[in-house]
Amino acid sequence: MSENKVLGLLNKHVQSNFWLYIISLLCICTGIVLGMYSVRYMGSFDKTDLLSYIKNFNTAINSGNISYKSIFSETLKSNVPILLAMWFLGLTMIGIPIILIIDIIKGFTIGFTISFMVNGMGMKGMMFSLLGVLPQNIIYIPCFILASVIAMDFSMAILKDKSNRQWTSNIWVMVTSYSLSFLLVAAVMFIGFLMETYLTPNIVKLIIASVGSIII
Template structure:
């Protein structure tokens, strides 16, 4: 496929699914805002427990007391499980609300993490966020939004075809193409996995 055809296909996809992207983005940003407010209204006990955990984590990084294999294993498990959940929900025809909830949860996690680090570490926390949180999430968040939109688009298309009694024909070909897109998204997220597992701990170590 030529670059021109790829560009045309992407433009058509964006135009056809503009409102799905708007809704998905809105859910992510809503989650971020909720995460920020959750930290703001935490009580002292919860705040102390989380700060203690975060301090211990930073000390382990500073002392080099961590294994890259365990880190990347956890990162892959946490993120691929989200992608698999979105992929499966796209096949169900009724999973769109849950997909949007997943977007909110992802945004909430990011907002909570950023707000908590700034609250706990002050000025130093900004450096941790810029180097240790944002780089991989610049990859993760767009990938999850794209996955969410592709899943919702697929779910709606199957629903329309089922209502028109046309969905049985070529369904497996559509599922194959749909699944291939998710494989590409997972590969792209792999760049974020490597960044978070191997670069982030060492960069945070320098800041600390």
């Protein structure tokens, strides 16, 4: 399949599901805002505990003890279950509200992380967020939005056409096509997995080398 054809199909999908894209984007943005706002209400004990975790991460990076295998494993655990959950929910007729909640939670995680870094470490935290958190999420966020819309669109198709015999007879073809769409999203997300595993730790290492410890 040529690049122009892929872009054409994606453009058509965006146009036909425009409002689903808007709703999914709004949910992620809402989650980001809630995540950023929640940092203000954290207790000092919680902040100290998280800063201690970051300090340990900083020490490991600074000493050169980077376990890429462990980072890659944690990256998969953080993202693949979400993608699988969206895929499964798209096969149901009641999955749309839960998919939107997942979008909010994903946005909350990103907003909380960035806000906590900036709130707890000032300019160093901002630098860490821009170079260590955002790069992979530039890939993750569009992928999760696309996955959300594909799942919601399929779920609505089931609701709309469940009494259509022709659609029912082709259900396995539709499910296969739907699943392949998710595999394509996962393939793109794999780039983000590699960035988070190999690029992010080394960016953090460069930050440490340039400005010293990321902990104030």
